[in-house]
Amino acid sequence: MSNRKAELETLRADLKARLTKYEAHQQRQDGALEKDFEEQAVQTQNDEVVDSLETEARSELAQIEHALQRIAEGVGDECEGCGEEIDPRRLQVLPYTTVCVDCAED
Numbered sequence: 001m002s003n004r005k006a007e008l009e010t011l012r013a014d015l016k017a018r019l020t021k022y023e024a025h026q027q028r029q030d031g032a033l034e035k036d037f038e039e040q041a042v043q044t045q046n047d048e049v050v051d052s053l054e055t056e057a058r059s060e061l062a063q064i065e066h067a068l069q070r071i072a073e074g075v076g077d078e079c080e081g082c083g084e085e086i087d088p089r090r091l092q093v094l095p096y097t098t099v100c101v102d103c104a105e106d
């Protein structure tokens, strides 16, 4: 239980560090207008990749914050859907999940 919290906090710190890097990457692109077309095309592709990575990281971060909040409220291992206890093995694999395997399938 406390392991899971520590794990989530580590994940959260990693994600925040990643998001800082993505934001730095996006800000550096502002001065990119002078590059030739081919370089810009590659750059645009990179931006799109970083954009989708950033979106992914943000939604993962939101999920982790949510799971941590539920742990803080003392319901971290209860399913949000049905209120049953989430299988500890599932929590080991997906520490940020807040639903049991049955509810996740719905």
Ligand SMILES: [Zn+2]
Pocket: 079, 080, 081, 082, 083, 084, 099, 100, 101, 102, 103, 104
């Ligand atoms: Zn459930």
